[in-house]
Amino acid sequence: MKGDFLIKKAKLVDGRGVHGTADVLIGEGRILSLSGGEAPSVLDASGMILSPGFFDPHAHLREPGQEVKEDLQSGLTAAARGGYTDIVSMPNTTPVVDNPEIVAALKKKAAQIQQARLHPAAALTQGQEGKVLSEAHRLQEAGAVMLTDDGKTNEDAGVLAQGLLYAASWGLVVAVHAEDAGLRRNGVMNEGAVSYRLGLPGNSGYAESARIARDLEVVRYVLDRLAAKAAPDRLLHIQHLSTRRGLELIRQAKHQGLPVTTEVGPHHLTLTEEALNGLNPLYKVAPPLRTQSDVEALIEGLLDGSIDCIGTDHAPHTQDEKELDLLRAPFGIPSLEVCWPLLYTELVEKRGFPLDVLVARFTDGPRRVLGFPPLHLEEGAEASLVLWNPSAQRAVEPQTFASKARFSPWAGWELKGWPVCTWVEGQMVCKAMEGEGIGQSAP
Incomplete structure (x- = not known):
């Protein structure tokens, strides 16, 4: 099976529970497979969590x-x-x-x-x-x-x-x-x-x-x-x-x-x-x-x-x-x-x-x-997803915000769980800032 993105070795967590690790194939705006496939872009998500x-x-x-x-x-x-x-x-x-x-x-x-x-x-x-x-x-x-x-x-x-x-x-x-x-x-x-x-x-x-x-x-x-x-x-x-x-x-x-x-x-x-x-x-x-x-x-x-x-x-x-x-x-x-x-x-x-x-x-x-239907990690579901890192830690730095409001009461707080990639209907709309540990390669 061929798709657009293959997210390898991601741990799956959605509103129904914590699931196992899977190779998630994305294509045509949906999750095509949870057991791998072929894609021009392959992301190594080892140690990371994929959620809706x-x-x-x-x-x-x-x-x-x-x-x-x-x-x-x-x-x-x-x-x-x-x-x-x-x-x-x-x-x-x-x-x-x-x-x-x-x-x-x-x-x-x-x-x-x-x-x-x-x-x-x-x-x-x-x-x-x-x-x-x-x-x-x-x-x-x-x-x-x-x-x-x-x-x-x-x-x-x-x-x-x-x-x-x-x-x-x-x-x-x-x-x-x-x-x-x-x-x-x-x-x-x-x-x-x-x-x-x-x-x-x-x-x-x-x-x-x-x-x-x-x-x-x-x-x-x-x-x-x-x-x-x-x-x-x-x-x-x-x-x-x-x-x-x-x-x-x-x-x-x-x-x-x-x-x-x-x-x-x-x-x-x-x-x-x-x-x-x-x-x-x-x-x-x-x-x-x-x-x-x-x-x-x-x-x-x-x-x-x-x-x-x-x-x-x-x-x-x-x-x-x-x-x-x-x-x-x-x-x-x-x-x-x-x-x-x-x-x-x-x-x-x-x-x-x-x-x-x-x-x-x-x-x-x-x-x-x-009134929207739930979105879960299953084959055929819409591929609007976030991949996030539960272990990498960094401080809140408001000067790096995409928002125009570059101030925060949490400035300097050391946090884990930062998102590294976001997809909307299968299209990657955001990728982690430089150095946040996501690997990408050809299949």
């Missing part, structure tokens, strides 16, 4: 209108460098992605870039103003995979309910930034002992849990309205979960059968409010970094499946913006290129977190949230 490509359900790529921070070229390249084959872009751009023409234009441009695949999210409401709903059906036809006013909170429960009803009609999920604006106020960090000591305005964890509680009641209301129809298996997606209490509410809702999903970001799994002791705005995110107790709860939720997936919430800004003081600097951390090695190192290597479960949260989990 990662899928990020939550990233800010800033195009259109904010290209000084990031654009599709830099963002999708950064995603491929991080092992992502698919990425959902948020609509809080300039202008807001709230009409089908913008969605279609983004899809067309991204396809020409030929890096990670782009799946645009569109605004739930026009202009993300929380008042008038966007046209869900037309947005879906143009290629939108999610409706969300992310970056803003949905204050009008009635508008959210109507949006959920419309979204259900077209098989779309609605994602929400779950923070109560009245409780959040102007907080720049978690409200608690550290914020009190520093004299900084705090954002209480109850801002998140109070809004989650309300939104879950809205879901129940919508399900009552849909009683005569088949209830959707996914409807509300809660973004960037950060608190133990919020997780408790979601876990309970899932046990009751509500069509609710959630994600957690790498920063809420690896950093706490203590990082703000130095007043460094690199650690300023929304929702804010919480306590170690919250971190432990979120890791447990990731393990038991209460948390469905990892969403980076990749949020690039200019260097000048992030060098402002803590009160004025914008919220956000860039993380596309470090998310996998960070969580592999901090969870699998240091805590013994099951590798296949982590892979599932990067692959099957986000796909399920968005």
